[in-house]
Amino acid sequence: MGKSSKDKRDAYYRLAKEQGWRARSAFKLLQLDEEFNLFEGVTRVVDLCAAPGSWSQVLSRVLIKGEKFGRTAWQDREAKFRQQVLNVFGPEPTPSPHAAPTTTSAVPTSSDELKPRRDVKIVSIDLQPISPLPGIITLRADITHPATVPLLLKALDPDYNPSSSSQQASQPVDLVISDGAPDVTGLHDLDIYVQSQLLFAALNLALCVLKPGGKFVAKIFRGRNVDLLYAQLKIFFEKVHVAKPRSSRASSVEAFIVCINFQPPAGFKASLENPLGVGDRLSQFTPTPPPAEPLMQDHATGAWSYTPQHQQQTDGDGIYDVSVTDLTTGNKRKDHIRWIAPFVACGDLSAFDSDASYTLPEDYVSLDPVQPPTAPPYKRAIELRRANGGAYGKTQTQQAKS
Ligand SMILES: C[S@@+](CC[C@H](N)C(=O)[O-])C[C@H]1O[C@@H](n2cnc3c(N)ncnc32)[C@H](O)[C@@H]1O
Structure with missing residues (x-):
């Protein structure tokens, strides 16, 4: 490549x-x-x-x-x-x-x-x-x-x-x-x-x-x-x-x-x-x-509204209990909501x-990176590879032959 x-x-x-x-x-x-x-x-x-x-x-x-x-x-x-x-x-x-x-x-x-x-x-x-x-x-x-x-x-x-x-x-x-x-x-x-x-x-x-x-x-x-x-x-x-x-x-x-x-x-x-x-x-x-500004996630399928004055916090896991009113049936029920950013x-x-x-462009010349990593995590691997004969694991003898 x-x-x-x-x-x-x-x-x-x-x-x-x-x-x-x-x-x-x-x-x-x-x-x-x-x-x-x-x-x-x-x-x-x-x-x-x-x-x-x-x-x-x-x-x-x-x-x-x-x-x-x-x-x-x-x-x-x-x-x-x-x-x-x-x-x-x-x-x-x-x-x-x-x-x-x-x-x-x-x-x-x-x-x-x-x-x-x-x-x-x-x-x-x-x-x-x-x-x-x-x-x-x-x-x-x-x-x-x-x-x-x-x-x-x-x-x-x-x-x-x-x-x-x-x-x-x-x-x-x-x-x-x-x-x-x-x-x-x-x-x-x-x-x-x-x-x-x-x-x-x-x-x-x-x-x-x-x-x-x-x-x-x-x-x-x-x-x-x-x-x-x-x-x-x-x-x-x-x-x-x-x-x-x-x-x-x-x-x-x-x-x-x-x-x-x-x-x-x-x-x-x-x-x-x-x-x-x-x-x-x-x-x-x-x-x-x-606050009421954030979006609320509906875990149920039907349409509903929530009444903030009925919100209660649960045990501190970011899930809030709300009292919701199903707009189609008018029934009230408890539901869990989470705050979504x-x-x-x-x-x-x-x-x-x-x-x-x-x-x-045809005449494009590829530039070198501005700042190559000073101590990349793979530095040791490169050093070992070099010590073992260089690129792609070839030994020095193999390289000399090729
Ligand atoms: C995506 S790079 C940051 C790129 C940088 N914002 C820039 O613009 O050049 C992620 C960095 O997180 C650093 N890093 C990972 N864990 C770290 C830790 N526990 N303490 C300090 N730095 C850490 C890595 O060393 C790496 O340099």
Whole structure:
């Protein structure tokens, strides 16, 4: 298979190399921002599971350099278009046929349009080393390990005393993002379980460092019982959405939860000694059922309405008892409902389809990745293969003969 085969099959892989992103994941964050305006008013961010660092690159370019992507770039383009229609400016230059058709194209912002933000702090953490990015603090640590909390708090506030028992940031952050993924085994249930552990580790860290009003964005694998997770998140955030960027393959169970407006319940104290886990603490911190805004799932076949004043919480597993009235018979009955987060597909509809193959120009030259992995999990396997005679397991004698 030629070097450009993956370039054809994966438009975002190719675009990432062309636009200087370390990974195609950059487009996922940019498309989430297009929908949710994630970076508005944001100066302090924690990027969890950040290697090789494309999300950190996005943060660096938006917050430190002041470039415009995602939502702000889209708004800018719209404003320019309106002005063009009003004939204030001359005609827009015709876009190149090979340019990415969305706001995710990294058209360099001219230096007079750059708006760097002040007092930016970005801390990025991963198990793997992250090659340095100017202005970003990188930590090599395991987000599931309690020892990572003081490391993170120290990075956020150099005056933090690690021997103090506090696990709360004195200078909290506006946004926590996590793209954490385990090495996928292919065993669906196991992968989903390990991923959910990473998600809870990210959430527990976020609860220690987020300021009220802050946002939390994290990768999830949509499996059974994911609605329990949504119900848990709804305890801490005003709005919880599930989002699927166009750059995330439709065939993959991957999606992102986007949680807006952090509002911890009264009495809640984040603690890694007593971390939040699957299904935990729902009853403890939900004196009232979730607001009526979310969609309700009907487990019965007939039409029904629910009467919120009759809602009662059950034993804290995210399932709520409601008194429902069957509209056809008028009979009242008890039913179980779960809270379901709104699902949003994001990214411009004209954006590349991550499941499609695209033909490339005849003279197309395939580029090397911007940042090859510094310490990939398969590094040892490559070393062993080399020691055993090189590529495809051939011994040195076999290679010499061939
Ligand atoms: C999909 S990659 C992240 C890509 C990154 N957002 C980017 O844009 O370059 C998932 C990362 O999760 C990291 N990871 C998995 N488990 C982790 C853990 N327990 N602690 C820290 N990082 C972890 C992996 O090392 C891997 O780099």
